[in-house]
Amino acid sequence: MVMQKGTKILPAEGKLGVLLPGLGAVATTVIAGVEAVRRGLGTPQKKPIGSLTQMGRIRLGKRTENRNPYIRDFVPLSQLEDIVFGGWDIFPDNAYEAAAHAGVLSREDLADLRPHLEPVRPMPGVFDPSYVKKLSGTFVKQGRSKRELADQLMADIANFKRDNGLARCVAIWCASTEVYQQPSACHASLEAFEKGLDENDEHIAPSAIYAYACLKSGVPYANGAPNLSLDFPAMIELAKRQGLPICGKDFKTGQTLMKTVLAPTLKARCLGLEGWYSTNILGNRDGEVLDDPESFKTKEMSKLGALEYILQPHLYPDLYEHFHHVVRINYYPPRGDNKEGWDNIDIFGWLGYPMQIKIDFLCRDSILAAPIVLDLALFMDLAQRAGMQGIQEWLSFYFKTPMTAPSLYPEHDLFIQLMKLKNTLRYLRGEELITHLGAEYYD
Ligand SMILES: NC(=O)c1ccc[n+]([C@@H]2O[C@H](COP(=O)([O-])OP(=O)(O)OC[C@H]3O[C@@H](n4cnc5c(N)ncnc54)[C@H](O)[C@@H]3O)[C@@H](O)[C@H]2O)c1
Numbered sequence: 001m002v003m004q005k006g007t008k009i010l011p012a013e014g015k016l017g018v019l020l021p022g023l024g025a026v027a028t029t030v031i032a033g034v035e036a037v038r039r040g041l042g043t044p045q046k047k048p049i050g051s052l053t054q055m056g057r058i059r060l061g062k063r064t065e066n067r068n069p070y071i072r073d074f075v076p077l078s079q080l081e082d083i084v085f086g087g088w089d090i091f092p093d094n095a096y097e098a099a100a101h102a103g104v105l106s107r108e109d110l111a112d113l114r115p116h117l118e119p120v121r122p123m124p125g126v127f128d129p130s131y132v133k134k135l136s137g138t139f140v141k142q143g144r145s146k147r148e149l150a151d152q153l154m155a156d157i158a159n160f161k162r163d164n165g166l167a168r169c170v171a172i173w174c175a176s177t178e179v180y181q182q183p184s185a186c187h188a189s190l191e192a193f194e195k196g197l198d199e200n201d202e203h204i205a206p207s208a209i210y211a212y213a214c215l216k217s218g219v220p221y222a223n224g225a226p227n228l229s230l231d232f233p234a235m236i237e238l239a240k241r242q243g244l245p246i247c248g249k250d251f252k253t254g255q256t257l258m259k260t261v262l263a264p265t266l267k268a269r270c271l272g273l274e275g276w277y278s279t280n281i282l283g284n285r286d287g288e289v290l291d292d293p294e295s296f297k298t299k300e301m302s303k304l305g306a307l308e309y310i311l312q313p314h315l316y317p318d319l320y321e322h323f324h325h326v327v328r329i330n331y332y333p334p335r336g337d338n339k340e341g342w343d344n345i346d347i348f349g350w351l352g353y354p355m356q357i358k359i360d361f362l363c364r365d366s367i368l369a370a371p372i373v374l375d376l377a378l379f380m381d382l383a384q385r386a387g388m389q390g391i392q393e394w395l396s397f398y399f400k401t402p403m404t405a406p407s408l409y410p411e412h413d414l415f416i417q418l419m420k421l422k423n424t425l426r427y428l429r430g431e432e433l434i435t436h437l438g439a440e441y442y443d
Contacts, residue, residue, distance in 0.1 A: 003388050006430025009076055010385040014167025016078040017160060018377045019219065020087035021210045022175025023122045025102035025284050025337055026224070026251075028095050030174075030370040031085045032105055035116045038080045050371035052397075053077055053378045058422050060431050062440065075425050076385070077378045084164045088125040088156070088210070089175075090137025095120035102284065104337045104366045123156045126206045131178040133292045135285075146204050147197040153213035170380045171214040172222045172373050173229060173248075176286070178205050179294035180301065183232045190241070193234035211235055215242050220380040222395070223248030223403075224373065226302035231403050240390050245383035247376070247392040250302045250400040253368035254361055255280060255341040257414065262357070263310040264413040266347060267319075274346035274354065275324035276307060281332040282339035282365065291331040302401045303327045306412040339365045372398050386428055394424035 020027040036046045037054075048054035058074055060067040071077075085095075093101065096117035099110055110117070126149045127137040143149040161169060184203040186196030193212070196204050207223070211230040214221045215238045223229045226249050230239075239246040252260065255278055266273060290296045304327055313320040343359040376398055383392055396402030397417035402410040411417060423433045 003386060003424070003428060005427050007386055007428055009382065009428065012076050012078040012082070012381070012385065015082045015084050015165060016377070016381055017084050017086060017164060017166040017169035019157065019160065019169055019171040019214065020085065020174045020373070021125065021171065021207070022173065023087045023089040023093070023095055023098050023120070024174065024176075025099075025104050025286065025366040026369040026373060027087060027174040028099035028102055028117070029104045029366040030373040031095050031120060032099055032109070032113050032117060033370050034080055034083060034085075034374060035113055036109065039116070048080075048371060048374065050368065051374050052371075052421075053375045054080075054371075058425060059434065060426065063438075064441070071425065075382055075429060078381055083377070084166060085120055086160045086164070087120075087122055087174075088153075089122035090125040090127045090135065090140050092122065092124075092139040094118050094122075102337060102366065104364065123160075125175070126153060126209050128206050130202075131205050131207075132176045132289055133179070133294065134289045135176060145198060145200050146209055147194075150197055150209050150213045150216070153210060154217050157213065157217040157219060168381060168384065169214075169217075169219045170222070170377050170384070171210070171219050172376055172380075173207060173210065173224050173227070174373065175207070175225065176289045177225045177295045177298050178207055178227045179292075180297035181205060181228045183228065187228070187232035187234050190234045190237045193238075205229070208235070211246075212238065215239055215244055215246070218242060218244065220245045220384050222246070222376045222380055224251045224369070224376075226250040226298045226401060233406075236390060243387070243389045245380055245388050245392045246390065246403070247380070247395040248399060248401075248403050250299075251369045251372045252398060252400045252414075253365060253372065254339060254363045255343065256303055256306055256400045257368075258341075258343065258359055258361060260306050260310065260412050260414045260417075262345070262359075263307055264415065267311055267316070270316075270319060272319040272348040272352070273307075273311065273323040274348060275326075275344075276346075277324075277326045277344045278303070278341065279326075279328040279330070280339055280341045281330050281335055282337070283331065283333035283335040284337045284365065286365070287329065287331040287333075287339075290329050296329060299329065300327055305401055305410070309409055309412045337365050337367075339363055394421050397421045 057068045127140040186201045207227040207229040311320040341361045345357040
């Protein structure tokens with residue numbers, strides 16, 4: 001990720017374009033939320049709650065120094081006033097219509113925001129129904145080859161930048177989960193990928209065409225779904241060649257967020273795990289897409305990884321060698337975006353005596369995801385102005401399956417991820433890293 005202590009960070013001057021492939025529940029909730037905050041609409045509760053860049057502070061120096069600035073005052077982030085949203089979808093609904101369809105925000109909130117949401121209209125998407133079997137897009141680009149489709153996306157980006165007088169852009173994938181895919185020959189190098197674009201290689205998914213077009217256009221790219229998209233050598237090579245930051249995969253919002261908080265606790269206390277059964281009901285379009293077994297497989301693989309990595313059964317066989325881990329998602333329309341996630345956790349303690357933990361998280365998927373999209377947009381823009389390129393592991397904090405260098409296992413523990421993120425910011429600003437050793441207080 002190439003960074004230097006106290007590096008020069010270019011100022012956040014001018015407007016920042018935030019390009020969102022997929023103007024669905026998550027994307028419209030972030031657009032509406034940013035609009036509500038910057039226009040001061042509604043009640044005092046309309047604050048960017050859940051956003052580390054807007055609400056979080058960072059401790060600097062010793063505990064006795066009492067230096068705890070807001071992150072937004074510590075590093076030069078773009079202002080919310082300077083953000084311009086754009087994006088693509090495979091349906092022509094504008095952001096107001098899509099938000100009304102998603103049913104996340106109340107009618108009253110949407111009525112207030114309507115004049116600001118209606119002008120946000122998607123550009124036609126790149127779509128292939130074999131990658132998302134539950135949707136039949138009606139607003140899609142046509143092209144003779146995947147190369148042509150990438151060129152059309154690049155033309156969209158250039159027009160969006162020009163028409164809105166933007167200084168910089170970032171892109172965050174907020175579109176549907178595609179069918180499960182492992183890297184194939186066309187993903188192995190940039191040359192092979194570009195050949196695949198020319199030859200319409202069936203292994204190049206729409207999400208990878210967006211990632212390619214954005215990177216070629218000089219736009220950093222974050223992947224909010226578990227899709228392969230850019231987690232392969234060709235795209236890492238392109239990001240480095242273009243000097244751009246990339247990160248992914250799959251926003252860490254509800255059940256996995258809780259998992260990556262609780263599993264480190266079990267491990268910290270050397271409590272054993274017999275099994276972890278996770279199930280969910282949700283009824284939004286994401287839930288409908290995940291009702292297809294092939295898209296679910298992509299999500300399942302993403303959700304299953306965290307426990308293995310955190311608990312390290314190979315190092316702690318007495319505690320974690322044989323645990324069962326099951327993840328289910330059931331599409332249940334009455335719940336809409338208001339997901340309910342249950343976890344039953346069978347653990348064991350002193351002399352092997354069994355115990356159970358139950359979690360019932362009545363969450364709102366897009367309310368949890370929206371601040372992540374905002375933070376990623378602002379941090380990815382910071383990274384590009386700081387000259388950071390390639391995989392941004394310090395942003396693992398936001399992902400279920402963090403992208404890492406090929407030889408590294410991902411760090412899933414939320415608090416290690418947070419420490420890594422904050423130390424990265426300290427490092428960028430030339431501040432002391434905080435190790436929590438604390439010996440100096442007792443000298
Ligand atoms: N909300 C969460 O908590 C959460 C957490 C992790 C990951 N995600 C992922 O974020 C993504 C968005 O979630 P959502 O709830 O907004 O879903 P959604 O179904 O409401 O929105 C996705 C949008 O993407 C559009 N789309 C599909 N394929 C497209 C393509 N090729 N090009 C352009 N647009 C396309 C769909 O028409 C839809 O409008 C999903 O992949 C989901 O799995 C969400």
